[in-house]
Amino acid sequence: MSEIEVPVEASMEDQSPPVATPEVKVASERKQSRRENWRLIRRRPSFIIGNLIVWFWVVCAILGERITPHHPLDFRTTPHLSPNGDFPFGTDQTGRDVLSRVMAGAFDVLKIAPLAALIGVLLGVVLGMLMGYLGGWLDNFLSRIVEAFLALPVVLIALLAVTTLGKSSGVVTGVVAVLFIPVVARTVRAAVLGERELDYVTSAKLRGENGAFVMFREVLPNVSGPIIVELTVRVGYAVFTVATLAFLGAGPPPPSPDWGAQVSDGFRVLSAGIWWTTFFPAAAIASLVIAVNLIADSVQSVLDA
Amino acid sequence: MGRYIARRIASAIVTLWLLATIVFVIVSVLPGESIGRKILGAFAPESEVAAFNQRLGTDRPLLNQYFSSIKSVFTLDFGTSYQSGADVNDIIFPALFRSGKLALLALIIVIPLAISAGIFAARRKDKFADRAIVTTGLALSSIPDFIPAAVLLSVFAIGVPTSVLGVSSSLWTFGKPFANPPPGTSVIGHFPYLILPALAMVIAYFGYIARMTRAGVSNGLNADYARTATMKGLPPGKVMRGHILRNALAPTITVISVSIGYLFGGIIGVEKVFNYAGLGSTMLTAVGAQDIPVLQGAVLLVGIIYMLSTLAADLLIAYLNPRVRLESKR
Numbered sequence: 001m002s003e004i005e006v007p008v009e010a011s012m013e014d015q016s017p018p019v020a021t022p023e024v025k026v027a028s029e030r031k032q033s034r035r036e037n038w039r040l041i042r043r044r045p046s047f048i049i050g051n052l053i054v055w056f057w058v059v060c061a062i063l064g065e066r067i068t069p070h071h072p073l074d075f076r077t078t079p080h081l082s083p084n085g086d087f088p089f090g091t092d093q094t095g096r097d098v099l100s101r102v103m104a105g106a107f108d109v110l111k112i113a114p115l116a117a118l119i120g121v122l123l124g125v126v127l128g129m130l131m132g133y134l135g136g137w138l139d140n141f142l143s144r145i146v147e148a149f150l151a152l153p154v155v156l157i158a159l160l161a162v163t164t165l166g167k168s169s170g171v172v173t174g175v176v177a178v179l180f181i182p183v184v185a186r187t188v189r190a191a192v193l194g195e196r197e198l199d200y201v202t203s204a205k206l207r208g209e210n211g212a213f214v215m216f217r218e219v220l221p222n223v224s225g226p227i228i229v230e231l232t233v234r235v236g237y238a239v240f241t242v243a244t245l246a247f248l249g250a251g252p253p254p255p256s257p258d259w260g261a262q263v264s265d266g267f268r269v270l271s272a273g274i275w276w277t278t279f280f281p282a283a284a285i286a287s288l289v290i291a292v293n294l295i296a297d298s299v300q301s302v303l304d305a
Numbered sequence: 306m307g308r309y310i311a312r313r314i315a316s317a318i319v320t321l322w323l324l325a326t327i328v329f330v331i332v333s334v335l336p337g338e339s340i341g342r343k344i345l346g347a348f349a350p351e352s353e354v355a356a357f358n359q360r361l362g363t364d365r366p367l368l369n370q371y372f373s374s375i376k377s378v379f380t381l382d383f384g385t386s387y388q389s390g391a392d393v394n395d396i397i398f399p400a401l402f403r404s405g406k407l408a409l410l411a412l413i414i415v416i417p418l419a420i421s422a423g424i425f426a427a428r429r430k431d432k433f434a435d436r437a438i439v440t441t442g443l444a445l446s447s448i449p450d451f452i453p454a455a456v457l458l459s460v461f462a463i464g465v466p467t468s469v470l471g472v473s474s475s476l477w478t479f480g481k482p483f484a485n486p487p488p489g490t491s492v493i494g495h496f497p498y499l500i501l502p503a504l505a506m507v508i509a510y511f512g513y514i515a516r517m518t519r520a521g522v523s524n525g526l527n528a529d530y531a532r533t534a535t536m537k538g539l540p541p542g543k544v545m546r547g548h549i550l551r552n553a554l555a556p557t558i559t560v561i562s563v564s565i566g567y568l569f570g571g572i573i574g575v576e577k578v579f580n581y582a583g584l585g586s587t588m589l590t591a592v593g594a595q596d597i598p599v600l601q602g603a604v605l606l607v608g609i610i611y612m613l614s615t616l617a618a619d620l621l622i623a624y625l626n627p628r629v630r631l632e633s634k635r
């Protein structure tokens with residue numbers, strides 16, 4: 001998604017932390033409601049469609065050249081053939097099969113985006129829990145830093161970081177993960193603030209439990225809803241960011257069949273009427289981003305209800 | 306109100322300082338090797354690298370560099386370009402002006418469009434029209450911005466579907482494939498150049514603004530004050546304009562102010578597709594040439610614009626809603 005991060009206080013829909021029920025749920029009850037939620041999520045058409053698309057790309061990424069009709073790097077054909085029976089998506093500027101490259105290109109984005117989102121969310125959860133639970137000057141100070149990070153679009157800081165640190169996939173994963181920490185931390189912090197004053201936290205403290213126990217064993221399960229939503233949303237943003245970085249030239253080097261890089265190669269010949277080298281990889285990016293968002297959306301509408 | 310303004314400005318300055326610190330850490334602390342070594346390559350003789358670093362001032366102690374980096378944000382003096390030796394300001398401010406033109410056109414289109422769509426959706430909450438607006442809007446915003454840009458370019462500037470459909474493309478090609486208007490173009494003459502990249506930006510931000518408006522208005526429609534206003538006999542239009550929007554637009558204003566900051570620098574992909582010489586393209590060129598001062602200056606400039614636009618938005622919200630400005634007194 002275009003990377004506006006809507007400030008939490010500005011979003012009216014997000015004002016009530018979704019799981020801030022006043023009464024404490026016992027563990028078995030909690031498990032049951034989790035199972036119930038999962039059942040509701042699985043039934044949503046948008047969840048099913050989103051999963052079909054995502055898993056299609058995952059299969060393409062894993063099997064790669066074993067299932068592509070041609071080898072994604074094979075350039076022995078005529079360049080810029082328009083789509084035809086043998087090459088349904090046409091061929092690119094060096095005569096490689098666009099369909100095979102689009103299928104194999106799923107690998108480049110899927111090896112970075114989900115991992116980056118996962119690392120970013122894990123670290124963001126820890127930071128957000130500390131900020132929300134401990135409060136005080138630490139929270140104040142970290143909130144300022146979070147705000148400063150949000151002053152710039154993620155793609156922009158990522159581009160700056162990749163320029164100075166190098167553009168290997170490890171660096172890109174790390175940079176995207178780090179840039180997600182502030183947003184996640186802010187969401188989790190807001191959810192924890194809603195929990196902190198509840199009776200179960202007070203009673204755990206009175207029992208003499210230490211801070212880490214209260215935070216991770218008592219509070220964390222109760223804010224798991226927003227965290228799961230955040231994870232699915234972040235995977236979508238990660239695909240967005242990784243694809244954009246690749247389009248801007250900060251992706252895997254050629255001849256790797258990365259989608260963003262393919263669009264970047266292709267759009268310059270659009271004016272000659274050669275649309276297929278741009279259209280198919282672009283459609284692949286769009287389909288993956290929309291599919292992840294369909295999943296995120298169905299998870300969100302069940303857990304936020 | 307005076308106290309609120311002072312506090313808000315102070316917090317903007319602190320955030321700007323932190324932002325400059327983050328950028329400094331990314332550029333000067335994390336890379337490990339010196340900038341001279343990075344640009345001249347691994348085989349350049351040590352003496353040459355040292356001379357290069359001395360010329361750029363990157364051989365000074367980090368703390369020293371840090372202070373001048375922070376100073377540059379507040380004095381708007383970002384030094385000279387590595388590549389051309391020109392003053393960074395002479396590079397980034399003309400680019401900022403061009404990006405500003407594009408952002409302005411995009412905002413003129415997207416603000417009324419998204420707000421009306423949001424109000425429309427809120428009035429038909431959970432009906433088909435509402436779902437269609439929210440779902441399509443969010444799906445379009447979730448796609449990386451260079452994709453709608455490339456689609457708009459190929460359909461409305463190049464007329465790609467012509468060969469496929471067999472119809473003359475002159476029916477719908479109304480934009481130019483290259484967005485830079487030649488010097489001396491009149492204000493109206495800019496339109497065919499800027500409209501397509503601006504529309505790509507509209508697509509990127511419509512969903513957010515519409516959704517925020519919808520959430521605010523639908524809360525407002527259910528609020529007691531709206532019922533009171535309706536009960537005392539105000540026509541629906543007046544209830545909407547005089548009561549609901551005044552309250553409900555605060556989050557919308559916030560989102561718009563964030564988009565303004567992002568529109569100036571975040572839409573690098575759109576500028577690249579249309580080959581537009583704005584701030585985004587300037588940054589890309591700087592990335593290619595490892596021209597760190599230009600890149601750093603451009604990034605910080607985007608941050609400054611973000612600060613100014615969110616500051617203006619908060620002041621506008623405080624002006625519209627007395628509760629906000631009075632709350633800060635407590």
